[in-house]
Amino acid sequence: MSQAVTPRPARHTTGLMRSIYLPRTADALAFAMSTYGIPLLVLATTRSAALTGLAFALEWLPRLAAFGWAGPVVERRGAARVFHLASLGRALALAAGAALLRLHPSGMVASATVMVLAATTGVLTEFSYIAAETAGAAAGRRAGARAHRVQAVLLGIDQTATLAGPALAGLLLLTGPPQMLAVITVLSLLAALLALRTPPSSDAPVRASKDGASAGLLTGWRTIRSLPALGWLVTGLTLSNLAIGFLQAAGPVIVVKHFGHSTTAVGLVWSAAAAATLLSVTLCRFAIDRLGLWPVGAACAAVASLACLAAAQAPDYLCYLVMVAVLMAAEGGMTVVLRTLRSRLIPPDRFASTLSATILILLLPFPIAGVLTAITSPDALGHVITICAALQALGLFCAFARLRTDPALRT
Structure with a gap:
């Protein structure tokens, strides 16, 4: 009975909060913390400015390459599924990295761990980003004349994460690299679980070309x-x-x-x-x-x-x-x-x-x-x-x- 008298915009906003905004918030915060926190982690672990710069490149070069593959994969498998799997994969990679750094806080194993984390999280983050953007665009289409409001909220979520993520990563790093990675792991896992509520971005996933990234671009x-x-x-x-x-x-x-x-x-x-x-x-x-x-x-x-x-x-x-x-x-x-x-x-x-x-x-x-x-x-x-x-x-x-x-x- 109470649902019948709830104003339609209120129901619409509540549905977006559960299915779009909350998953995007968790993913965006994990995105920002890993983007800015991994290079800080490399510097704290290796004490090498050169390796820190290399880690930054290892984060961004695979990300740029991943954009070509992410689009066709999202169209073939659906935004919600890719969002869930990419966030889950990032959580597993970060959890493994946190465990290795606790066992080997310094040395070659630690250096190799943080460099692999930089590349792995970079690729998985771009897959989750493309999937989240696709789901957000579908929500905007369903919102009709309120599409710009949906996009404004999504952009606000991204900017808030950009503002809070680096500072939070830096503070957590003071307690130790495994603790920082553990928090990003929890956020990634939360994003993966919340992504299960994300509605399909279209009626059905389309059949993507076998040519992969080049065909998608x-x-x-x-x-x-x-x-x-x-x-x-x-x-x-x-x-x-x-x-x-x-x-x-x-x-x-x-x-x-x-x-x-x-x-x-x-x-x-x-x-x-x-x-x-x-x-x-x-x-x-x-x-x-x-x-x-x-x-x-x-x-x-x-x-x-x-x-x-x-x-x-x-x-x-x-x-x-x-x-x-x-x-x-x-x-x-x-x-x-x-x-x-x-x-x-x-x-x-x-x-x-x-x-x-x-x-x-x-x-x-x-x-x-x-x-x-x-x-x-x-x-x-x-x-x-x-x-x-x-x-x-x-x-x-x-x-x-x-x-x-x-x-x-x-x-």
Whole structure:
């Protein structure tokens, strides 16, 4: 009787909480803690800066490669099943790593253990991420006109995990590597159990091509090309990511050498950016209700471009911190627009492959930004940031000018 009189939006929100938001929260926190905690673990275990850098590469290179395989696997097996199995596999790998580090806290066995953990958790995390994103997009389609609210909540979950995960991993590492890995194991196991409540992302899993990753990425690329609104937005955000990636890669040099602050101040910049993004996502959720996708996205694009140009000319650390936070907050608003748009436009049977291709395109500027940082002298970093900001402004202006009359952003 009480269920019959419960308002429909309340039932909808409760269902999303159990089936989408809670699994995503556990997985996102495990994602953030492993991404930032494993390199810290390598440094604490091996005391080697070179191995720490290698571990970071071992985390990200397999992740980029995994995107090509994850999409077809999710389409063939279903998002809920892949989410469950990937989270469970990560829990088992972390539990084994924790046991080995307790038995061998130092030496060759410990070094080999943490390096294998870096690669293994990187691959499994990307499978769980693609599956969780696919399930979230399906929830957005079922939400209809409230799709942007679903995407805003999911993005808020990710940003909260990004804000809390590194700090929590660092604190737990003070108690010992096995304790930190044990907590991530529990979170991964919780995500695997909660994933059993996740509804199917489509009516039935599709039959994926036997060509695997190449066929999945080709399908995703063709889908992006067939959807001009999505293609223009991805192009603009890719150029924007070049500026953001360069700020991330050059941040330690700028903060430590140019402004004369400690390495802790570098982390404070991105913690402030994550907090600003959380606020931005919440505000954009209500702004889209009133104004629509295009006005909010265009306003965020303008703010992001101006903030990046201002960051290049920042006279002191505080101004630099504020401009980076404003930039990332505006980027968060555009990400809500992107997630909402792709959940509306991409066919369900091609969503995972298209998502994989989209993420690969959006991540390509980051290694380029790293190379730019390596070949640029510290005195010239501000000039390179200005050039990247100009490219960002041009790309975002062209994208949103092209999308101004597109019905996909006017619905």
